Amino acid sequence: MDPRAYLCPKCGDTGDDPGILDVHYDYAAARDALSNHASRRGIFRYLPLLPVRDEAPVLPAGATALVAAPRLATRFGAANVFLKDETRNPTRCLKDRATTIAMTLAAESGASAVYCASAGNAAISLAAFAAHRGIRCHAFVPSYASPVRLDWLKRLGAHLHVSTGNYDQAFQEAEQAGCEHGWYSRNCAFNPFLVEGKKTCGLEIAAEIAPDVVIAPVGDGCTLGAIGKGFREAREMGMITRLPRLIGVQAQGVQPMVARFTGKSAPEGETAAASIAVRRPRNALRLLRELKVSNGEMIAVSDSQIESAQKLLAEEAGLVAEFTSAATLAALAQMKSLAGKSVVLVITGGRVD
Numbered sequence: 636m637d638p639r640a641y642l643c644p645k646c647g648d649t650g651d652d653p654g655i656l657d658v659h660y661d662y663a664a665a666r667d668a669l670s671n672h673a674s675r676r677g678i679f680r681y682l683p684l685l686p687v688r689d690e691a692p693v694l695p696a697g698a699t700a701l702v703a704a705p706r707l708a709t710r711f712g713a714a715n716v717f718l719k720d721e722t723r724n725p726t727r728c729l730k731d732r733a734t735t736i737a738m739t740l741a742a743e744s745g746a747s748a749v750y751c752a753s754a755g756n757a758a759i760s761l762a763a764f765a766a767h768r769g770i771r772c773h774a775f776v777p778s779y780a781s782p783v784r785l786d787w788l789k790r791l792g793a794h795l796h797v798s799t800g801n802y803d804q805a806f807q808e809a810e811q812a813g814c815e816h817g818w819y820s821r822n823c824a825f826n827p828f829l830v831e832g833k834k835t836c837g838l839e840i841a842a843e844i845a846p847d848v849v850i851a852p853v854g855d856g857c858t859l860g861a862i863g864k865g866f867r868e869a870r871e872m873g874m875i876t877r878l879p880r881l882i883g884v885q886a887q888g889v890q891p892m893v894a895r896f897t898g899k900s901a902p903e904g905e906t907a908a909a910s911i912a913v914r915r916p917r918n919a920l921r922l923l924r925e926l927k928v929s930n931g932e933m934i935a936v937s938d939s940q941i942e943s944a945q946k947l948l949a950e951e952a953g954l955v956a957e958f959t960s961a962a963t964l965a966a967l968a969q970m971k972s973l974a975g976k977s978v979v980l981v982i983t984g985g986r987v988d
């Protein structure tokens with residue numbers, strides 16, 4: 636396996652949708668091997684379903700709590716509402732699952748440095764994991780990156796490359812520099828191995844319950860697409876017998892994936908949900924496929940609905956979530972016929988700034 640083989644040699648990065656490769660496993664062998672790894676830490680519990688040779692001594696991500704929120708279940712008329720509390724990861728975000736794979740593969744390939752393009756959670760996650768291992772981290776950030784997030788990156792010792800342009804430009808600059816210097820890429824919307832870390836979120840939920848509905852915020856589409864893959868593999872492993880409906884949430888101001896799913900275009904606007912304000916989603920194809928097989932859908936919510944949901948999460952479930960992550964509860968509030976259903980909200984992050 637070449638840990639640097641990222642894009643399809645035929646379609647590559649020519650169209651609007653980059654041809655990001657997918658990782659497959661010998662599922663019969665994985666099923667037999669899975670129980671041998673039950674005592675491993677965090678996401679390495681699923682080692683036979685991960686594209687790494689062995690567990691690496693990196694910050695421990697995964698094995699996050701699935702927290703029942705009975706007051707929210709009563710309020711919205713569902714049998715159960717659970718919060719998959721990803722704020723309990725090392726940098727308070729689901730991104731740490733992907734970073735775990737990036738750091739492991741970077742070590743396996745002997746890379747001297749790692750890099751990513753992001754002004755937010757992905758860069759902070761990578762900077763923290765790199766600091767812990769003593770590896771150089773290059774963070775490519777857009778011109779408008781928030782001072783608070785830049786401060787996090789500086790504290791964690793990241794080498795900052797501030798672009799003169801937007802996220803797309805920072806992304807191009809990152810890939811160019813990374814390629815030139817032989818650094819290891821932690822860009823999920825490019826490196827297919829990273830979503831394998833994110834899918835463990837789905838595997839962990841399936842190991843505890845068989846939900847009817849799973850709701851997550853959608854930016855590039857990597858997170859929910861990966862969770863969908865996790866549930867399909869959980870079914871393959873005999874952990875569950877049916878797939879939950881996947882519901883992807885975007886903000887009304889920036890909803891390209893809702894538009895693609897419904898076929899209806901929406902006017903371009905703004906949103907305070909910074910972690911999902913992606914105007915050109917790079918992993919759309921995978922997510923659309925997962926939505927289809929799970930009979931799922933995309934929902935748009937307004938910023939004021941997200942704001943109310945963020946407040947409600949704190950007041951009735953005791954969880955302080957990032958603004959973006961509260962969009963999951965805003966979507967739940969819009970759904971009908973929840974009677975008898977078990978719903979999981981993936982609380983992707985907890986950094987409030």
Ligand SMILES: *Cc1c(COP(=O)(O)O)cnc(C)c1O
Pocket residue numbers: 728730756757823852853854855856857858859910911913957959960983984985
């Ligand atoms: C990155 C991120 C998302 C969206 O993930 P995508 O893979 O871009 O769809 C959602 N919530 C938080 C907190 C994030 O950091």
